[in-house]
Amino acid sequence: MVENGGLIEKTVLLNKNNEAILVCDKCGMFHKIDESLYRLGDMKRILIECQKCQRRYSVLVNLRRHYRKGISLQGTYNIVEKAGGIGIAGGMARITIQDMSKSGLGFKTNGPARLMVGDVLKLNFRLDNAKRSSVEKNAIVRRVFNDIVGVEFTKHIDERDPDLAFYMS
Ligand SMILES: [Zn+2]
DSSP, rough: OOTTTEEEEEEEOOTTOOBEEEEEETTEEEEOOOTTTHHHSOOEEEEOOTTHHHHHHHHEEEEEOEEEEEEEEEEEEEEEOGGGGOOOOEEEEEEEEEEEEEEEEEEEEEOOOOOOTTTTTEEEEEOSTTTOOEEEEEEEEEETTTTTEEESSSSSOOSSSHHHHHHHO
16 A cells, blocks of 8 residues: 555455455445446556545556455464454454455355454465465455455465465466
8 A cells, every 4th residue: 555645556456256346444435446447448547535534545456366266265363463453362263265366365254253454364274285285374354244354465475475376376
């Protein structure tokens, strides 16, 4: 996230429904970006103002990314740091990872997710590859809807995570 003359620069990836959703960092409001704004022409920035809090964003929609959907990986998370320091870190919960990209993943919790946008998590899970590789990644909660949570990795998947990078290739 980069501040640039009052505009927050963000890159948005498509979700599994091929939608570009901007989630406001300040208030958590969802904005579905009109497809006509990014489908035509080359990568260009789109100006979006949050309808709730009026924060302004300069958004780049990245159509070119690898995405795995329909996966089902068992894992856990621990809360490393609560958003805004409110509440207590710790506590382990079981999750099922349902989709993953190089920048993050989506999971389902058992019961309603007691998580907030901005919480920092440590995720542990196993891949369903031949080695059943064990993975540990830190991630920030970007969206929460009932028991469905979307997180962004603090370090996106690259060659430093060989098993994950191969899994996503
Ligand atoms: Zn907002």
